[in-house]
Amino acid sequence: MAENAPRPRGASPFPPLRVGILGATGAVGQKMVKLLSGHPWFRVVRLMGSARSAGLRYGDAVRWLEPTPLPSWARDLPVEEAAPSEECDFVFSALESGAARELEGVFSWAGIPVISNAGAHRLLPSVPLLVPEVNPDHADRLGDLPEGRGFIVANPNCSTTGLVLALKPLLDECPVERIMVTTLQAVSGAGYPGVPSMDILGNTIPTIPGEEEKLEEEPLKVFGEMAEEGFRPARMTISAQTNRVPVLDGHLLSVSLEFSRPMTPARANSVIEGFRSPLEGLGLPSAPSRPVILCPDPDGPQPRLHSNACGGMSVSVGRLRPCPVLDLRFVALVHNTVRGAAGGAILNAEFLRARGWLRERRA
Numbered sequence: 001m002a003e004n005a006p007r008p009r010g011a012s013p014f015p016p017l018r019v020g021i022l023g024a025t026g027a028v029g030q031k032m033v034k035l036l037s038g039h040p041w042f043r044v045v046r047l048m049g050s051a052r053s054a055g056l057r058y059g060d061a062v063r064w065l066e067p068t069p070l071p072s073w074a075r076d077l078p079v080e081e082a083a084p085s086e087e088c089d090f091v092f093s094a095l096e097s098g099a100a101r102e103l104e105g106v107f108s109w110a111g112i113p114v115i116s117n118a119g120a121h122r123l124l125p126s127v128p129l130l131v132p133e134v135n136p137d138h139a140d141r142l143g144d145l146p147e148g149r150g151f152i153v154a155n156p157n158c159s160t161t162g163l164v165l166a167l168k169p170l171l172d173e174c175p176v177e178r179i180m181v182t183t184l185q186a187v188s189g190a191g192y193p194g195v196p197s198m199d200i201l202g203n204t205i206p207t208i209p210g211e212e213e214k215l216e217e218e219p220l221k222v223f224g225e226m227a228e229e230g231f232r233p234a235r236m237t238i239s240a241q242t243n244r245v246p247v248l249d250g251h252l253l254s255v256s257l258e259f260s261r262p263m264t265p266a267r268a269n270s271v272i273e274g275f276r277s278p279l280e281g282l283g284l285p286s287a288p289s290r291p292v293i294l295c296p297d298p299d300g301p302q303p304r305l306h307s308n309a310c311g312g313m314s315v316s317v318g319r320l321r322p323c324p325v326l327d328l329r330f331v332a333l334v335h336n337t338v339r340g341a342a343g344g345a346i347l348n349a350e351f352l353r354a355r356g357w358l359r360e361r362r363a
Helices: 027-036 097-109 136-144 158-173 211-222 265-273 338-355
Strands: 017-022 042-049 079-081 090-093 114-116 152-154 176-185 225-227 230-232 237-244 251-259 292-294 315-322 328-334
Touching: 017 027, 017 097, 027 042, 027 338, 090 097, 090 338, 097 114, 097 152, 114 338, 136 225, 136 230, 136 338, 158 176, 158 211, 158 251, 158 265, 158 292, 158 315, 158 328, 158 338, 176 211, 211 237, 265 292, 265 315, 265 328
Parallel strands: 017 042, 017 090, 042 079, 090 114, 114 152, 176 237, 292 315
Antiparallel strands: 176 251, 225 230, 251 328, 315 328
């Protein structure tokens, strides 16, 4: 098997958990349906959507956007209104932030864990903002929650996920003090139907509401330390600029770094080339053995060519070179709807299952 190939979906070491999906008819919800089809650890039993979709067959309620056919097992499942139920061991949330702010709390207080892709609760002190290869210890915060309560675990914003994965091997080698990042973000990051064609075709939109704030705040929590009050932010300064570009999938990040001591491009190349997943021994079905891949092409990485690395679960890094303003600069690419959204949430659930935080809720 190729080193970067997706892990085969063999027999599960656990009984499959029963899963619900909140926001199942949206673009990220559909991606979750696709990625969970045939998953050895999880079995989808509830698809939940808005009141106007409730009662319809999923195949009738959804405008399927994936290039592969709608899985037959999902076609006839009814779309239900979002409400806690003993049928689910946990739920994935693909809700937009407004709905997530209320509904994720309802499920958590009912004792049902929520693995969220939404931004509503990412910065709360009780919510781990989890990228398992980067900050697996943050899941230990769940041990401080009251007995019988559910919990919320969130994955970061899609661009944040790409940034922190690209930085992880370098930060293991040397602390970073300042980061400048400019993103070129695909239209799929805006959901469906997304950006109007008259706005984006042949154009670049140099603002994405809320994205720069997320890129400047979320990595500080991901790289931070657990403390009594929650998570103590990492000591680094981030300056972010975000742009929407006419690309279907794949967020490109141009990054410049200042380290606490010198870091040469040759050393950075070596560090990234040698980085392997710290999750390797857990056998997680969605975890790539190399979550950060060094792109050897002088004009890469490119969204069309490299965003699907390891099924979209790996971040590609290229063009490592000196920065005349800071120390080092490079380009990183993340598949925004896979690793940056649905796939990242599924990997979080696999990690939590392997660590014992997700379990059967049957009496």
